[in-house]
Amino acid sequence: xxxxxxxxxxxxxxxxxxxxxxxxxxxxxxxxxxxxxxxxxxxxxxxxxxxxxxxxxxxxxxxxxxxxxxxxxxxxxxxxxxxxxxxxxxxxxxxxxxxxxxxxxxxxxxxxxxxxxxxxxxxxxxxxxxxxxxxxxxxxxxxxxxxxxxxxxxxxxxxxxxxxxxxxxxxxxxxxxxxxxxxxxxxxx
Amino acid sequence: xxxxxxxxxxxxxxxxxxxxxxxxxxxxxxxxxxxxxxxxxxxxxxxxxxxxxxxxxxxxxxxxxxxxxxxxxxxxxxxxxxxxxxxxxxxxxxxxxxxxxxxxxxxxxxxxxxxxxxxxxxxxxxxxxxxxxxxxxxxxxxxxxxxxxxxxxxxxxxxxxxxxxxxxxxxxxxxxxxxxxxxxxxxxx
Numbered sequence: 345x346x347x348x349x350x351x352x353x354x355x356x357x358x359x360x361x362x363x364x365x366x367x368x369x370x371x372x373x374x375x376x377x378x379x380x381x382x383x384x385x386x387x388x389x390x391x392x393x394x395x396x397x398x399x400x401x402x403x404x405x406x407x408x409x410x411x412x413x414x415x416x417x418x419x420x421x422x423x424x425x426x427x428x429x430x431x432x433x434x435x436x437x438x439x440x441x442x443x444x445x446x447x448x449x450x451x452x453x454x455x456x457x458x459x460x461x462x463x464x465x466x467x468x469x470x471x472x473x474x475x476x477x478x479x480x481x482x483x484x485x486x487x488x489x490x491x492x493x494x495x496x497x498x499x500x501x502x503x504x505x506x507x508x509x510x511x512x513x514x515x516x517x518x519x520x521x522x523x524x525x526x527x528x529x530x531x532x533x
Numbered sequence: 534x535x536x537x538x539x540x541x542x543x544x545x546x547x548x549x550x551x552x553x554x555x556x557x558x559x560x561x562x563x564x565x566x567x568x569x570x571x572x573x574x575x576x577x578x579x580x581x582x583x584x585x586x587x588x589x590x591x592x593x594x595x596x597x598x599x600x601x602x603x604x605x606x607x608x609x610x611x612x613x614x615x616x617x618x619x620x621x622x623x624x625x626x627x628x629x630x631x632x633x634x635x636x637x638x639x640x641x642x643x644x645x646x647x648x649x650x651x652x653x654x655x656x657x658x659x660x661x662x663x664x665x666x667x668x669x670x671x672x673x674x675x676x677x678x679x680x681x682x683x684x685x686x687x688x689x690x691x692x693x694x695x696x697x698x699x700x701x702x703x704x705x706x707x708x709x710x711x712x713x714x715x716x717x718x719x720x721x722x
Contacts, residue, residue: 356577361612369664376660380622380674384629386650388545392633394626396618401660402610414603414617421591423550429585429601431631432704433569435624437583439715440573441605442620444581446663449612452578461575467713471565471590474635474702475558479609483571484691484707490717500721507719513663515621516637518673523712524656526628528679530696532689 356450375402390418391427422471435520436465437487443492443507443518450509451496459495488520546641564591579607580616603619611660624709625654625677631705632681632696637696648684677709 353359369376378401384394396412398405416431418424429437440463451458467485472478495504511517542548558565567590573583585601605620607613611653617624629652640647656674661667683692698707 353578358578358612363603363625365612366666367665369666371662373661374664376664376666378658380619380625380656380658382622382625382629382654384562384626384633384652384654385689386633386637386647389547389637390634391545391648392630394630396626397624399608399622400560401608406608406610408608408615411631412622414626414630416622416627416634418596418634419590419595420586422593423547423554424634426597429571430569431627431634432708433571433585433601434603434627434630435694435705436569436571437573437603438583438605438620438623438627440571441581441583441603441623443687443717444573444575445579445605445607445611445620448575448578448581457599458575463573465571465573467569469569469704471558471567473707474704475555475565477555477558477562477565479714482707483702483713484704484711485713486609488713488715490715492717493720495721496600503721507717511717513665513672515658515663515673516624517715517717518662518671519621519624520708521712521715522673523710524571524674524677525543526677526679526706526710528632528681528696528700528706530693531680532684532692533680 354452354455355448355458357449359452360455362449377401387427390422390424392416432467432469432485436467438516439488439520440465440490442514443490443510445514446510447494447506450513451506454503454506456496456498456506459497461492461494463490463492465490543641543644544647545637547636548641551638551642562642566590570661576616578615579611581605621656621658621674626658627705628709629654630681632679632699635684635699635702636695640695642660643691643695645687645691645695647685647686650681650682650683652679654679
């Protein structure tokens with residue numbers, strides 16, 4: 345009762361719930377199977393809108409109270425109208441978000457109070473690839489660099505170790521660095 | 534003058550600007566070097582907010598009129614509060630958006646009027662990986678499936694070929710299927 349942070353929330357993380365979740369999954373590993381989803385609808389030109397809501401996990405379907413909706417577009421210099429970030433920028437955002445979400449959980453589990461976590465991501469891309477002008481140039485990013493700034497009540501080494509562990513357990517980092525098989529099917533009826 | 538669609542916009546795409554852009558890049562390939570960016574700031578627990586604005590490309594820095602901001606979080610079943618989609622869902626959205634943006638450009642270039650483009654993306658993930666409970670299970674998606682529905686004034690085969698070509702020229706599809714080197718640095722000062 346003396347340490348309310350330990351008993352309730354640290355960094356906004358309900359650590360008891362976090363450890364209870366780990367125990368539940370250890371006891372019943374099949375509840376760890378999740379399926380996440382997104383849908384997308386073309387608006388006009390390079391502008392389209394994605395919607396995210398339902399997912400499967402912990403043995404059942406889940407629906408959020410409201411849809412999350414996100415626009416994507418190309419900028420004018422790429423013949424779009426800036427109605428949203430480019431899809432490639434959405435991907436960089438996903439990477440930064442994954443590192444940060446994991447980091448807060450790991451810090452809570454290690455008893456480290458965070459003051460600030462901020463990051464920047466840069467991705468270098470040569471559009472000769474996607475424009476079909478040079479077969480030697482890949483379509484996607486050639487390199488991605490992340491800089492994470494962490495402040496909290498621990499030594500620099502321990503704060504840096506939070507980032508290492510977050511990277512080691514990041515779903516998006518794994519996908520982006522190691523690749524995943526993607527099937528694409530088409531219906532036209 | 535007789536075919537205003539060809540001379541101006543098809544599918545909302547300024548095809549003259551599209552071809553002019555291709556010609557400009559052919560004449561000066563160095564303008565194809567872009568750098569996209571995202572920043573992220575931790576809010577509380579697994580909740581964080583990404584901001585996207587400036588990028589470098591076509592030989593100069595660009596700033597949008599306003600920032601794009603996107604929340605990410607985990608759902609309650611993963612000890613979050615659903616303040617936004619999970620980072621992994623943001624990644625699925627980026628993939629669908631990239632296929633769709635490219636498809637509209639390709640259809641315009643091929644003279645095909647689109648009526649509808651919609652897609653769904655599913656990603657299977659076993660959380661035993663990110664929870665650190667099974668070293669044999671990867672952190673990221675094991676498989677991603679996209680279904681694209683295309684309606685337009687062309688035969689089914691030609692509509693399906695639009696999806697093929699969009700995949701063949703998709704930055705995000707390339708990153709997700711082939712992987713990219715990602716460096717992560719930390720500052721704690």
